[in-house]
Amino acid sequence: MNIPLLEDRLSANPKSPLFARLASSYLKEGQVQRAAEVCTKGLKDFPEYPTGHLVLARCFEALGRNVEALVEYRTVLKSFPDNLPILNLVEAIERKEQEAFRSFAEERLQVLRRKQAMSPKRPVAESAQRTRHVQEQEDQEPEEAVPNTAKIVTATLAEIYSSQGEFGEAIQIYKRLSEEKPSEAEAYRKRISELEETARHQQTVTSGHE
Numbered sequence: 001m002n003i004p005l006l007e008d009r010l011s012a013n014p015k016s017p018l019f020a021r022l023a024s025s026y027l028k029e030g031q032v033q034r035a036a037e038v039c040t041k042g043l044k045d046f047p048e049y050p051t052g053h054l055v056l057a058r059c060f061e062a063l064g065r066n067v068e069a070l071v072e073y074r075t076v077l078k079s080f081p082d083n084l085p086i087l088n089l090v091e092a093i094e095r096k097e098q099e100a101f102r103s104f105a106e107e108r109l110q111v112l113r114r115k116q117a118m119s120p121k122r123p124v125a126e127s128a129q130r131t132r133h134v135q136e137q138e139d140q141e142p143e144e145a146v147p148n149t150a151k152i153v154t155a156t157l158a159e160i161y162s163s164q165g166e167f168g169e170a171i172q173i174y175k176r177l178s179e180e181k182p183s184e185a186e187a188y189r190k191r192i193s194e195l196e197e198t199a200r201h202q203q204t205v206t207s208g209h210e
Contacts, residue, residue, distance in 0.1 A: 003029070017042070020051045027055065032062045050079040054086075066093050067155040068187045074194055094159060101156045158191075167199040 006022040019042030026035035036059035043052045057072030073090050077083065158173035174192045178185040 015045045017046055017049055017052070019046075020049065020055050023052075023055045023059070027059060027062070032059055035059045036063065048079075050076045057089075061089075061093065066097055067159060067191070068184070069093060070159065071187050071191045071194070075190070097156045097159055101160060162195060165202070167195045167202070171195050171199075 003022070003025050006018065006025060010016055010018050010022055019038050023035040023038040023042070026032075026038065036056060039052055039056035039059060043049065043056065046052055053072045053075040057069045057076065060066070060069035060072060070090060070093055073086055073093075076086055077090070080086065155173070155177060158170040158177070161167070161170040161173070171192055174188045174195070178188040178192075181188075
């Protein structure tokens with residue numbers, strides 16, 4: 001079915017699950033933003049429609065909005081928890097985000113070291129204290145420098161915390177993001193709900209083993 005025909009049919013019946021097919025067709029034609037807009041609108045009428053969430057996830061991934069893509073892929077997994085291709089996509093995005101975050105953290109640490117090396121001389125006592133502080137930072141592994149950059153890439157850090165089972169930390173980050181980025185608050189609230197549900201399930205399992 002071609003795009004004009006799909007557009008006509010959806011125009012005649014706006015509240016139709018056909019939106020997912022139209023969005024998928026837009027995506028194949030490279031009209032990614034338009035596809036995302038059609039999906040977002042359609043999912044308001046069909047919030048439990050897995051295909052709609054799957055297409056929207058692909059749109060977000062194409063736009064480089066990986067955290068939002070993860071939210072949508074995980075929504076699909078609620079209906080198809082053993083879907084190996086979707087599980088692989090989630091794992092690939094998580095790995096990509098973690099690697100990008102590690103690189104960013106290392107880069108920020110190097111910038112900090114350069115600034116410290118170029119700073120003017122200070123009184124002896126203050127200079128000694130500063131030297132100790134720099135040495136402590138140099139002794140740290142890049143992973144330990146990650147929290148220092150949290151305010152810059154909080155969404156990625158939230159997913160790192162989530163993958164490590166630190167759901168409380170991830171939830172707090174997403175709550176702050178919801179306040180800082182109102183335009184993306186809905187996606188973050190969905191992720192918060194998922195993390196809260198996962199945390200409750202983990203707590204139930206842990207309690208059952210005690």
